[in-house]
Amino acid sequence: MAAVTSGASDAMTRFVERHPAWALIVIIAVAVALWLIFAVWPPGLEEAIGRKRVFLNALFNGITLGGLYFLVASGFTLIFGLMRNVNLAHGSLYLFGGYVGYAISASTGSWILSFIVAFVLTALVGVLLQVLVFRRMEGQDLRQTMVTIGLSIVFADLMLWACGGDFYQIQTPSWLIGPIELPLITAVKSSGEPVYLRYPLVRLVIFLASVIIGIAMWLALNRTRIGMIIRAGVDDRDILAATGVRIQIVFVLVFALGAGLAGIAGVVGGTFQSLSPGEDIRFLLASLVVVIVGGMGSIPGAALGALIIGLAEQLGSVYIPTYAIVVTFLIMVLVLALRPQGLLARR
Amino acid sequence: MSVTHDARIQIRPPASTVQRPAVRSWPDADNPAVWIVAIILLIMPLIANGFFLIEIFATTLILGTMALSLMFLAGYGGMVSLMQLTIAGFCAYMVAVFGVSGNANISLGWPWWLAVPLALTLATIFGTLGGALAVRTEGIYTIMITLAIGAAFYYFTNQNWAIFNGHTGINNVATPHFWGVDWRADIPFYYVVLAIAALCYFAVDYISRAPFGLALQGVRDNPRRMAALGFNVNAHRVAAYAVASFIAGLAGVLQVWNYRQISPGSVSVGACIDILIIAVVGGITRPVGPYIGALVFVLLRTFALDFLVKIGLDGNRFRLLIGLGFLAIVFWSSDGVIGLWQRWRQSHRLQPDRPGGGRSHG
Numbered sequence: 001m002a003a004v005t006s007g008a009s010d011a012m013t014r015f016v017e018r019h020p021a022w023a024l025i026v027i028i029a030v031a032v033a034l035w036l037i038f039a040v041w042p043p044g045l046e047e048a049i050g051r052k053r054v055f056l057n058a059l060f061n062g063i064t065l066g067g068l069y070f071l072v073a074s075g076f077t078l079i080f081g082l083m084r085n086v087n088l089a090h091g092s093l094y095l096f097g098g099y100v101g102y103a104i105s106a107s108t109g110s111w112i113l114s115f116i117v118a119f120v121l122t123a124l125v126g127v128l129l130q131v132l133v134f135r136r137m138e139g140q141d142l143r144q145t146m147v148t149i150g151l152s153i154v155f156a157d158l159m160l161w162a163c164g165g166d167f168y169q170i171q172t173p174s175w176l177i178g179p180i181e182l183p184l185i186t187a188v189k190s191s192g193e194p195v196y197l198r199y200p201l202v203r204l205v206i207f208l209a210s211v212i213i214g215i216a217m218w219l220a221l222n223r224t225r226i227g228m229i230i231r232a233g234v235d236d237r238d239i240l241a242a243t244g245v246r247i248q249i250v251f252v253l254v255f256a257l258g259a260g261l262a263g264i265a266g267v268v269g270g271t272f273q274s275l276s277p278g279e280d281i282r283f284l285l286a287s288l289v290v291v292i293v294g295g296m297g298s299i300p301g302a303a304l305g306a307l308i309i310g311l312a313e314q315l316g317s318v319y320i321p322t323y324a325i326v327v328t329f330l331i332m333v334l335v336l337a338l339r340p341q342g343l344l345a346r347r
Numbered sequence: 348m349s350v351t352h353d354a355r356i357q358i359r360p361p362a363s364t365v366q367r368p369a370v371r372s373w374p375d376a377d378n379p380a381v382w383i384v385a386i387i388l389l390i391m392p393l394i395a396n397g398f399f400l401i402e403i404f405a406t407t408l409i410l411g412t413m414a415l416s417l418m419f420l421a422g423y424g425g426m427v428s429l430m431q432l433t434i435a436g437f438c439a440y441m442v443a444v445f446g447v448s449g450n451a452n453i454s455l456g457w458p459w460w461l462a463v464p465l466a467l468t469l470a471t472i473f474g475t476l477g478g479a480l481a482v483r484t485e486g487i488y489t490i491m492i493t494l495a496i497g498a499a500f501y502y503f504t505n506q507n508w509a510i511f512n513g514h515t516g517i518n519n520v521a522t523p524h525f526w527g528v529d530w531r532a533d534i535p536f537y538y539v540v541l542a543i544a545a546l547c548y549f550a551v552d553y554i555s556r557a558p559f560g561l562a563l564q565g566v567r568d569n570p571r572r573m574a575a576l577g578f579n580v581n582a583h584r585v586a587a588y589a590v591a592s593f594i595a596g597l598a599g600v601l602q603v604w605n606y607r608q609i610s611p612g613s614v615s616v617g618a619c620i621d622i623l624i625i626a627v628v629g630g631i632t633r634p635v636g637p638y639i640g641a642l643v644f645v646l647l648r649t650f651a652l653d654f655l656v657k658i659g660l661d662g663n664r665f666r667l668l669i670g671l672g673f674l675a676i677v678f679w680s681s682d683g684v685i686g687l688w689q690r691w692r693q694s695h696r697l698q699p700d701r702p703g704g705g706r707s708h709g
Binding site: 145157158285341 | 487492494617671
């Protein structure tokens, strides 16, 4: 998210100048949120909406889930932005990465290695898909999408065949097990001693990693030559091809990166949730909604969308359990109604 | 339906020449194969036993009608909607909620002639609202949004216990009994399904040649030009969603009567995608395609297990077979089984009577 703020600082001043009323609402909302996080809640508030610990836990779960969603959705949105390919097999790549990560971490015991192997293998699958399948039907959006649907069915069944219907969980490495104490006061004991929030370290590390990946991606896209080529390709790939860039190689590279990110996300998801058939659909839906909300083809949009959807899902499941999915859906409807191209899309 | 009315007024002068021969005869009325298929369908209860009648043919017609609603949107409107099964499932749920079922604390217990029209109305409204949302963006985004709607509905039915009874769903849904006939008995039910499927088929066939359908196809081919000609592009699209939702709703009513229960499993994302597969495998350029696709799908689903075991493979790989078949169709024929058939006929007959394959849907 640092990528968003640093990248969009001038956009922000423009936003404040154009929509002062909206800016005021956003500032007030941020202030209220900060107060809710840092202040010791008065008893009346605790009676009305429950303990502060519950709120903070839901908030942190939402933010870390947003990090996971960002990893999945950023690959999806990158592929879509450049190649106009709605890769509905993206959820399958996620699950594939997760299974690979599980196999590696179970056999070698190395958590870090499982990330590397999962990234490489899913990226390889991505390269094969792009070279063998999608290159043959360039420009036929609908046909490509249909093919990805067919592929997702085939992949799902192959993985069910190979791994069965069991739940797998990737072993968290020993140096990340256990909660740490954060400098956030959840309550004050009657003796006047403050109680601090304890939160699983692994989730924080993973969230930090996804922020770093996000920043790295933003830097790569905005500060390097290959990033410039990719951004030019998003805007107009025909002109880019006409300038002599070997666009097929760029396509393969981006597809590999997007698929590899899904693979990494699979390992992350397998560590702090679990892997089973059906997760592919869940994360496909999540990345669809994230990308629709954030803006299709936009990396900062994916970050913002992932944060919003992750928070909505976790806060929703704590405060309105039976209607949590409706909150997510309503956000999507609201965005489509007010800004059909997504919150941070340029067009 | 003020939209259709507008369209009729606007399109009258140019369409009058096209319309007249079309109204005089149904396009396939002189084709003997069509009459043979119609007669076979009508005397089916004499040929097939209960299993084939319901499990194969009635199920084919129900799934085909759902896929028909998708074919109407995709083929004539250029909008590939993955939420047609969701609309059908919503209608099925509404029939179960308003009508009589085993879950007395949820079902209101109204008679079917009250519950069904209400369910159809609500399903049409639901589908139209979803469509109004989907038409805010264009082309490929439609798939994403409708898939998101379908998936959200699936997760919602799983979570919600007050109306949808969570993941157990609603069981023992009552089916209509009147005039001394149990309409869910095999033979009457087959005829009910056949009648509704035929109604939907001919309705779509008619609409495709009516002014509204022609305008819709114009919107599909060139929305900017149609807008310049004074057509309200979005209104036509939303109206197409309304028509398709009604058809999907009818199929949903039949489905809940067929299985007598409805649960989130029937509206899962996989099932939504199955409807797309059925339509694409059959061919989405003509209304008969979805029914052919549905027959292939149902036959595969029913017999693939035995077949796979017989040739020495794992019988549980049915979905793999479906997926590979779907991939093959998408790769080699842009117009599904119909396209393959037409291409085959053309290569055997030297003078092709109609340009086969037609418009590629890519």
